[in-house]
Amino acid sequence: MYLFLKILVQRARRRRNLAIVLVLTALAVSILGNALTFFYFEGPARPDLTAWDSIWYSIISITTIGYGDFSATTLGGRIGTIVFITVFGLVSFTSALGLLVDWIVEFRVMERIGMLKLEAKNHLLIIHFPNVDRVRQVVEEFVSDPIHKKDDIVIVAAHPESLPFSHKNVSFVRGSPLEPETYHRAAVGTANKAIILGTGYDDPNSDSAVASVAHVIRHLNPQLSIVAEVLSPKHELLFGDLQNISLVYTLQMAINLLIQETQDPGVNLLTQVMTSNRLDGTLASTRISQPPVVPLSYANVAKRLLDDDINLVGVIRGQEVHLKFGDLYPATDDLLVYIGTRRLEWSTLRESLSLRHD
Numbered sequence: 001m002y003l004f005l006k007i008l009v010q011r012a013r014r015r016r017n018l019a020i021v022l023v024l025t026a027l028a029v030s031i032l033g034n035a036l037t038f039f040y041f042e043g044p045a046r047p048d049l050t051a052w053d054s055i056w057y058s059i060i061s062i063t064t065i066g067y068g069d070f071s072a073t074t075l076g077g078r079i080g081t082i083v084f085i086t087v088f089g090l091v092s093f094t095s096a097l098g099l100l101v102d103w104i105v106e107f108r109v110m111e112r113i114g115m116l117k118l119e120a121k122n123h124l125l126i127i128h129f130p131n132v133d134r135v136r137q138v139v140e141e142f143v144s145d146p147i148h149k150k151d152d153i154v155i156v157a158a159h160p161e162s163l164p165f166s167h168k169n170v171s172f173v174r175g176s177p178l179e180p181e182t183y184h185r186a187a188v189g190t191a192n193k194a195i196i197l198g199t200g201y202d203d204p205n206s207d208s209a210v211a212s213v214a215h216v217i218r219h220l221n222p223q224l225s226i227v228a229e230v231l232s233p234k235h236e237l238l239f240g241d242l243q244n245i246s247l248v249y250t251l252q253m254a255i256n257l258l259i260q261e262t263q264d265p266g267v268n269l270l271t272q273v274m275t276s277n278r279l280d281g282t283l284a285s286t287r288i289s290q291p292p293v294v295p296l297s298y299a300n301v302a303k304r305l306l307d308d309d310i311n312l313v314g315v316i317r318g319q320e321v322h323l324k325f326g327d328l329y330p331a332t333d334d335l336l337v338y339i340g341t342r343r344l345e346w347s348t349l350r351e352s353l354s355l356r357h358d
Contacts, residue, residue: 023095027062030089034058037080038072045074062089117185118171120152125186125194125224127177127213129157130201132164138195143169144277147343154186177213180220188220196228201251206231211238218242274339283313285337286346291330292353298325304353311339 032055039054057070062085072078124142129135135155143149153170155163156177163172175182196213198206210228217224226245230236233249261268273279296304302312302325315322316335322328336346 019095020099023092023099026088026092027096030062030084030092031055031058034061034080034084034089037084038070038077041074041076041080042072058085058089061085062093064090116171116173118154118173118187120154120171120187121190122192123152123154123187123190124148125154125156125183125188125191125217126197127156127194127217128197128199128209129155129159130197130199134197136165136167138197139167139170141277145343154191156182156186177209178216180216183217183220188217188224191221191224194224194226196226198229198231198250201231207235208238211235214239214242214245218245281339281341282343283337284340284343285316285335286344286349288330288332288334288336288346288350290346290350291332292350294354295329296353298322298328298330301325301330301353305338305349308352309341310344310349313337313339 035051035054035058038057039049039051042054043049053070060070061081072081126135126138139153142153143151151169153167154173155170156173156175158174158176161174163170173182173186175185194217196210196217199209200206203209207230210230214226214228217226222243224244226242228239228245228247230247230249231251233252236247239245239247257268257271273281274283276282292301298312298315305312312325313323314337315325315328316337317331317333336349
């Protein structure tokens with residue numbers, strides 16, 4: 001169905017392009033032809049008449065506005081107006097308006113069914129469309145962060161045939177998530193983030209589909225930051241040695257949360273707050289580009305950050321997670337995970353720590 005629709009669109013575009021060329025040619029001939037005859041026949045009787053006046057008269061006449069500042073008085077000028085404006089011009093002008101309206105309608109239809117080539121930059125790709133509620137929730141959660149509230153989002157999926165909801169930040173590209181042509185239309189080269197959703201929690205092939213997409217988009221944009229939804233930790237090998245990719249095991253996290261809430265009531269509520277941009281207080285991270293000027297252990301860093309209502313949760317160094325800080329000291333490329341009311345760059349935190357020490 002998708003290929004058939006694509007062929008029809010291509011044929012319609014070729015026919016429309018030919019029609020545009022013919023109509024614009026006829027419109028140009030009408031305007032210039034009338035301008036030349038008007039200037040030739042009316043010029044002797046009007047010494048102050050210029051070529052630009054003649055073109056102005058032609059354009060105003062062909063649009064049926066007719067200000068009345070110029071009019072044909074000679075026989076040749078009137079015949080030229082009849083031929084080039086009344087007969088030839090009005091037909092070409094109304095045809096041009098019709099093509100413009102058709103183009104606008106086609107553009108809206110193409111946009112709705114995801115067939116346009118986008119010009120987005122620094123946008124988020126959301127790949128796969130398991131269901132409306134999940135995709136909409138991902139969109140709303142992403143844009144609820146003040147930093148990303150104006151970011152463009154492009155949804156890439158083979159289904160549905162058209163986007164079933166409307167959002168000012170969201171565009172839709174319909175096509176196979178395994179074909180480079182689909183991602184070229186989604187401007188993958190200028191995207192900076194991608195979320196690959198699972199195809200469905202009941203789909204045994206979901207993880208292999210996600211891994212295949214990850215390999216394709218990594219090849220098309222090696223700098224893209226990818227977050228992939230994986231259903232089973234056993235399928236980690238499917239992703240090979242892909243760089244700059246985070247695997248999120250959603251079902252495992254859901255099960256862990258169920259057990260934690262059973263054993264320790266209240267964990268679920270706190271987790272909802274910490275993991276949502278729409279609630280006050282959220283988990284965030286920042287990477288250390290340069291350690292503090294004055295050496296401080298992470299235990300001291302955590303204490304000082306508390307004065308700014310920032311709760312340091314953990315430190316990730318390489319693939320190792322540190323929840324107990326002990327004598328651990330900040331190092332370049334450490335990733336600090338904290339709870340705060342807003343996201344902060346390391347440079348801001350570093351300056352705050354330095355000033356507080358002084």
